[in-house]
Amino acid sequence: MEHTERPEVTTGTTTSKPPTQNPLLADGTLDYRLTDLSLIRDEHWLPALEAGMAAQRTAVEAIARDDSPASVASVLHPLGLSHRLLSRVERAFSCMFSVHATPERQQVQQKLAQQLAGHRDWLTLHPGLFRRLSALKSALTEGQTSATPEQRRMLEKTLDEARGAGAGLDEATQEQLRAINLELTAVETAYEQLQRHEAAAHAAYFADLSELEGLGDQELAAAEAAAREAGHSRGALLPLNLPVQQGPLEKMTRRSARRRLHQASIARGTLTDAQGRTTNQIGAQIAVLRARRARMLGFEHHLDSVLPSRTAQDRASIDAMLRTIADGARVRLDTEIQSLHEAGVLDAGAHEADRSEDDRADSTAELQPWDISFGFAAVTRQRSSDSSTNPAQPAAASSAEDVPVEEALRQVFDAASRLYGITVVERHDLPSFAPGARSFEVFERSAEQRPQAGIGLFLLDLYARPSKSGGAWMNSFSVASTLTGSSPVVINALNITAPAPGEEAALTPSAMRTLFHEFGHALHGLLAEAEFEELSGTAVPRDNVEFPSQVNEIFQELFSGGLADAGQQPAEEDLWGKGLSTFEHVAAVVLDLAWHTLSVEEAEAAAKDPEGFSEAALIAWGLDHPLVPPRYGTGFFKHIFAGSGYAAGYYSYLWAQVLAADASQWYREQLSQQDGSGGPDGARPSDEVLAAAGTHVRRELLARGNTRDPLESYRISFGRDPEMRALLRQLGL
Template structure:
């Protein structure tokens, strides 16, 4: 895509000379414009943000005041350039804060969030800008002024967002919207900060290391280090990750210790902030505010207000997708629990591990919620062992042991290289954006299999720390844009236990899948080709953004030769636990939809007792299981309450799974077709590495060009149809989940 020369367009930087005391105000001299966080102090952020806001406001006022015909060059281009400084500051802070949120930075974040909320309202509700954008709508629609399809889409998206925010409403209503938005931002920030505090406060402390029998030496060393960092002179501390099922539960053989960790996990949502509110209460108030805002915008509830920016058509289509998955997951979970009981994995453990001071519950063989992760992992090992001696039932390549970090990265990068023709090279000369993070440069792969043209940077922060947000995610310091001239600089963050000094970190099979998933997001950003930052890479509708990352998970199977089995039912060993994981996920989706499909009056009633409302929502769907709670509870559902991104949108993961499962089957079909249509020699047989590489490269190049590179520059569902030659169907997902 060509870069357009626009010498007369404001670029969104300040008109005065940048202050040398604040490095954020000047363009970075590092490769790809990487922000050097080592040069930035906490007091730099707010002045830089204010400068970015001022620069954009100056540019927008100029756009609104120009008395010339509305064209791409006079409206869209200057608007797309107006936020260069603001985006650089906002993105850098977001990347830094997510991985290292010190108490000082939490104070900074509160102020930044409020300033940004006010500025976004100013921008989307600016009457002059809205008038200029509206004036361009008709000429573009009638081809009276030249524009590319992407420019058409950029105008459509900008106007849709403005109208959804209340542009065009009367001044009094807009003032009320601004007040609600500011109150929402304050509440979301309060939820996020209290949720972080609870994760630390409820971390499970074990004075005796023997209580953590079953954990690896690496995991024990990390737990000891966490205890020392928290101020304990001895013992071990298990920090809490976001999901209700804490990963150490899979290995902990002491039942009483498992009980303590599980109860610490579900106790989140009980501590209060300075105003005496729990996270559940703050979350309920957020739901009330969102319901009020939706009504002011003319919608029945919050879900309806965000659907115009999603690919799902309506609530009915979401529930039609969800119902068969929910019913099937519950049935499969019950069958899995029965298998777990019959396997007897708890019998010997309960008898041998029981001590005289253990509670009665720890000496019974009846299943309890804290036994689920441990029991499922034990049965998985049994099944993997059985399948390894049964050629008719091959073990999943991902169900083996832990993988050293460098080998895990080799596999992830090699899969991307084989698919998309790229090369990833580590860079030791760049400043780290977080303690222990690593930097990589991504290149096109030349014909000689060596690095070619540079694409961007990939930054990786693997290890958990108290100041780091829970879970795993992708974020960006910058995104690909021919308009602004920026290149992609993306991060992946995970939360695995850091290795002990001198030891080598390793990823569990689950963490390996997470690494492949998050690198799928990274590829979506790295391989983007767009004119506007607002349409680049992962800037797709929320219920589409998880699709490329979920597709990338299947390429973990490249190392087990499993991609050529198009359309076959997965082996039982590969289906084990699908009922559990799907049930947990669906239950969390139901909670999200319940909170965000309420009228104002219903939301206010639910806020009287948030936990009772949450419980009733699960009962209504038949998902109130005594042994398996939702993946996230209302008191620790960061996705939907610590920000608005996934609010009324946690279904997006399952929605994207439908797309990903269908696309995964397409990849398998490409391998099968290539094997079937090739010459009848030894190199063309199914599973041949040479033929597989050729088939994968052909399929990957097509998907890279027609889907990953496109981002939101056209309708993502259209990109899907062009890439895979069909509309997605549910069958592949139901088969994958064993439903």
């Protein structure tokens, strides 16, 4: 991590301007127009949102009334400027709510979501605006006015969204669509809030710390602190993260304790809300509403309604990819589980304490679902050890693999610096947007290797807390836009265990990979160059957005012995666990597509028995493994039910893996040119080679965002269309 002194640069600071009573109503007073988040109170959100919607309505009505010849200046530009206040409020609340969802903010979220749903329908279905957008398209077609390629793309995107929302349909159908959209917003919010409540309610409590044998001191201290925060006078509490496989399972040596934690994880989807609904039932209700909406828009099912805004050609191409990966993953998983039996990890991990009458089943040699994470981690340690060790003693063996936070950040920032010519400097003077969060400024690096022009801010929130969403993500307070004059201010949020007082946190290899992944998203936002916010950075089709972040993961290898030779199959030890991770991922994708490729009648039938429908969908694909459930079940699949972003789109991660694997192959090919062999002796690639490759990709792909077809940017960046072979090789399939 850079510790360079921050240079004196002009970054849009307006500190001389006194804050208004509601700090959200004016441009922020901090660098890059960031609002001083310490000044925001919960009562500020709704008035600011209403002011933002009112400002946009006024601007849109003016566009619709304008009878002058349609042009970019009279239609697109005022439309792109109309949401400046609304966008600032929406983005700020989204960032703040995701990392610290207090009960007060949850109440605000319900009201915000309903008002925004109605406003979006008003905007996308506005007949006067649709008329002006259509007039601009006609004027461009007839050569009566001009526009840049990005402006033309913005126009087509806006028209597509309007038509996809029902613009042009009769008024009665539009009213029905508005009603469905409002109901969808309500049930998606209900799903998110019940899922969040259930994760807390099902957290596994252990009165006796000895039950958690195998966890490190830092993890135990965090679990004890979580228990105190939850009101327990003693013992430890293990909160649940989103995926079904909970992280502590890898180290917990007592099978009875592992069983309790695993069963708590899969029990999600059983609690009810005030209306008596489980998340399974709410998710099914969401699927029904989406199917009805798709039919009104003239589509067979929800997937067909969203494919026009994706890069995948059709369902057949998605299914073909899935079938190839699923079949290979199933075979590899069976081989891996056989290796668990042969390794005898359960015999090595047996405890007399597990041989009580209640836990007799846990002391048998028969593998159970709660043994899988432990077994895979144990075999990993067993294989990496130079001598025969006890695979049931994970702490000492795994601690050497963990990376202290400061070293982890140094590696992530150094890779980005060498690739893209940037410098990251910590800012201690900015108010934190969440408890324990950190702030960094990103600069262009000059030829003298010193920070030069400021690019934007990177805000980092590493540690788990009860009020925080599970998983890891990137979000933005603002995005790069020459039209609005905004600069990127992006956040990364993870959920690693906070360190004990006086100690430094460390990242596991998995968490380290997640950090590289999420910073890949951050770079996509930070390095964006766009006229319109709606096309900037990560505003690409859903099945393309994960691609740059997955590419960034490969640069973790720069700090672990160099990159593999181009075209070479990874070593078998590096493929260990790929069957498990790929299998559970594909199973979750199948669940998503199963719910979102239903007709209205099929969705209504499935809603009568959501659990049975989910099970049948997995059986149909041969993904109903008794030991390995899907990464997310219907009752805790936040990606697809707590909002529409990944609905019928969770395949995007695999689709992006195809692109990322092929792009990684290209990087290896470039790096191999430095010595003709891919970098022998584990040498790190030269800065010159990395900088040349990174500069090209930054200019032609990361900076472009959605200002042109992302697949065209891919072809220009890497000189070819992506193929699946590289991914299949990486997965050992």
